[in-house]
Amino acid sequence: MKRVVITGMGIYSCIGKNLEEVANSLYNGKSGIGIDENRYEYGYRSPLTGILERPKLKGVLDRRMRTGLAEEAEYAYMATKAALDHANIDMDFLENNEVGIFYGNDSSAKAVIEAHAAAAAKKDTMMMGSGAIFQSMNSTITMNLTVIFKLRGINMTISAACASGSHSLGLGYLFIKNGWQKTVICGGGQETNTFSMGSFDALNAFSINTKDPTKASKPFDKNRDGLVPSGGAATLILEDYDHAIARGANMIAEVTGYGFSSNGGHISQPNDDGSYIAMQRALVDAGLKPTDIDYISAHATSTPLGDMYEAMAINKLFGNNTVPVSSTKSMTGHECWMAGASEIIYSILMMQNSFIAPNINFDTPDEYSAKLNIINKTKEQKINTFLSNSFGFGGTNSAIVVKKLE
Numbered sequence: 001m002k003r004v005v006i007t008g009m010g011i012y013s014c015i016g017k018n019l020e021e022v023a024n025s026l027y028n029g030k031s032g033i034g035i036d037e038n039r040y041e042y043g044y045r046s047p048l049t050g051i052l053e054r055p056k057l058k059g060v061l062d063r064r065m066r067t068g069l070a071e072e073a074e075y076a077y078m079a080t081k082a083a084l085d086h087a088n089i090d091m092d093f094l095e096n097n098e099v100g101i102f103y104g105n106d107s108s109a110k111a112v113i114e115a116h117a118a119a120a121a122k123k124d125t126m127m128m129g130s131g132a133i134f135q136s137m138n139s140t141i142t143m144n145l146t147v148i149f150k151l152r153g154i155n156m157t158i159s160a161a162c163a164s165g166s167h168s169l170g171l172g173y174l175f176i177k178n179g180w181q182k183t184v185i186c187g188g189g190q191e192t193n194t195f196s197m198g199s200f201d202a203l204n205a206f207s208i209n210t211k212d213p214t215k216a217s218k219p220f221d222k223n224r225d226g227l228v229p230s231g232g233a234a235t236l237i238l239e240d241y242d243h244a245i246a247r248g249a250n251m252i253a254e255v256t257g258y259g260f261s262s263n264g265g266h267i268s269q270p271n272d273d274g275s276y277i278a279m280q281r282a283l284v285d286a287g288l289k290p291t292d293i294d295y296i297s298a299h300a301t302s303t304p305l306g307d308m309y310e311a312m313a314i315n316k317l318f319g320n321n322t323v324p325v326s327s328t329k330s331m332t333g334h335e336c337w338m339a340g341a342s343e344i345i346y347s348i349l350m351m352q353n354s355f356i357a358p359n360i361n362f363d364t365p366d367e368y369s370a371k372l373n374i375i376n377k378t379k380e381q382k383i384n385t386f387l388s389n390s391f392g393f394g395g396t397n398s399a400i401v402v403k404k405l406e
Contacts, residue, residue: 004176004256005405007249008087008237009345010079010187014050014230015332018082023349026357027378031214031331033228039201042194046206048216050230050333052192061148068134068144070111072189072337075233076103076141077148080185083235084149087249089183091150100153100181102171103141103235104164104188106337109196111135141189141233153181159337161392162301164188165234166340170258170398172238182243188341190231197229203268207302217334218361219300219327220307220369227301230333234342253348256385256401257286263395270306270391275299275313278397282387283317286401290318293401294381295356297347297388300327301334310389311368322373324381326359340390340398351383351404 014032016022165188172184259281263274
């Protein structure tokens, strides 16, 4: 089996548009959450969201390339270009080597709604424009990035709800580990527009704590009242260890374990068994014990049931182990299809800078979170190995283990 290393990272999120900005936000516990006034007009119960501006790609990509990009694909382009630059991979390398892509994305709502509106207004589908189909498919990110970056390896979108970004990394890891690819671009993208989140709002899933938006996302806190939606994109470059050595790549960290499961139960309610199985499988795959983990990046989204079941699963697997736990969603909100990839990057930045980012807004534990070592203030600590959790609607679960290179 091949070793799998990370050689590049790129991020475009509400807490920063590059690695340095994001690292500073994490260290300082800076929230990227605010209010989108347009959501009130649309009929939202909650106007809270991660605040993120669209990238300006005119002059960066030609018009033909821009035409097919949905909002989330624009974010993904920015993150992927940054990750490739970080990995010292240029167009010459991409054109002369087989590079694959797995990218998490599970919606393209704005593109679909706008295409429908354009056709309905004139009773003519031609009004949708030539880019509508490429923007409206869930695979909008992978189909566009493969063309822009001339990728010729595995090409697949992973649609697995809020575990999409994590599963994309897990599959990239498996493809390289088994020798099927040497280099794979992995990540997750999430649109942040009003159209994309209305159905979540209709479920009463969002926090309505609008008095202070930065305090609305409260993972694990007894007084949490729902998640805050967010988005952007995160990209990681995975490579075969020997391949990375041969080309003189700067190796950032090593992916050593991937665990997965399905709850097989309720479509929207999680459970602790599926979360436990995914984490346990990731540890077994990595050849580690619970005591080998220095930090857990929790999925915890600030929903009453989700955080409860994850706390139960962590306590079941780790017992009285005092492994530090935090959820960066307290700062970013829930980045949905992107979260499983972005949270790997957030944790690697902590690993590189020897600190644990705080689970801000965690003031009062409940009976389940009280059993965990939840870090609510920035903590200086070395991290050699971490576990990152991602769970999603339909009961899909993913857990990834990453460690420092030895």
